Amino acid sequence: MRINTHYQDLEDSYLFSTIAKKVAQQSAEHPEQKIIRLGIGDVTLPLCPAVTDALHAAVDEMGNKETFHGYGPEQGYDFLREGIRGYYAQKGVALEAGEVFISDGAKSDLGNILDLFDRDNIVLVPDPVYPVYVDTNVMAGRKILYCDATEQNGFLPPPPQEVEADIIYLCSPNNPTGAAYNREQLGAWVAYAKANGAVILYDAAYEAFI
Incomplete structure (x- = not known):
């Protein structure tokens, strides 16, 4: 058995982890300074009601015996794949259903x-x-x-x-x-x-x- 030695070529720490540590150290040593963050970033606004409503409905669906449906299709649900096809069709891009994969x-x-x-x-x-x-x-x-x-x-x-x-x-x-x-x-x-x-x-x- 041989391992993939290329993993040894990676940096010791993921870049954003390193940035977070340096920012924390700088803030502790110089609390008066304002830091412009160019790291991983974060979202700043809450999810819109349409998204949270859909998430709650999906959880309720999976929590009831009558509507529980187990794992989804391996390529993604048809309604979602068709929605993506329709989105690109509006932009003049024709896709077959088999070309859309939900990851x-x-x-x-x-x-x-x-x-x-x-x-x-x-x-x-x-x-x-x-x-x-x-x-x-x-x-x-x-x-x-x-x-x-x-x-x-x-x-x-x-x-x-x-x-x-x-x-x-x-x-x-x-x-x-x-x-x-x-x-x-x-x-x-x-x-x-x-x-x-x-x-x-x-x-x-x-x-x-x-």
């Missing part, structure tokens, strides 16, 4: 989707970036290249024509800088990906910024 969350998807790709693929990520993009590939042992997001390029690095990559992560608006690519800038990345036969992993939560 347990984006963070686990970031790791799970990499199972589709060979370990020899070269990964390109902007720097700084959401640490899960990096850590999931470190654990798989892939080679990672970085595009520096600096003040000079508006924290929006263009495609590096001098290197070739197979998997590209775009985080726009960027976490943690907040900088967002415009359509022309994203088009340059799409052209780069097509020229290199690469795949772009882009968070659909940010589609309103395209």
Whole structure:
């Protein structure tokens, strides 16, 4: 039996845990200072009534013998998948039902989707970036290249024509800088990906910024 030694290449502490410790120390030593937090962030508003009502109704449903239904379908409930299809249809994107999969969350998807790709693929990520993009590939042992997001390029690095990559992560608006690519800038990345036969992993939560 052999272990995956690439886990030893991870940092000793998850980035956001390290940031939280440093913030706590700084606040304790300098309580008069105001800290601008660029860490993991948090939600600031309560759930809307439609969401809480639906959650309560779902719990009540599962708590009664007459309406209890056990595990849901492995691909997700049909009503939800059809709702997602309808959402994208309004934007001119036609999807088959089999193309919609309901998962347990984006963070686990970031790791799970990499199972589709060979370990020899070269990964390109902007720097700084959401640490899960990096850590999931470190654990798989892939080679990672970085595009520096600096003040000079508006924290929006263009495609590096001098290197070739197979998997590209775009985080726009960027976490943690907040900088967002415009359509022309994203088009340059799409052209780069097509020229290199690469795949772009882009968070659909940010589609309103395209």
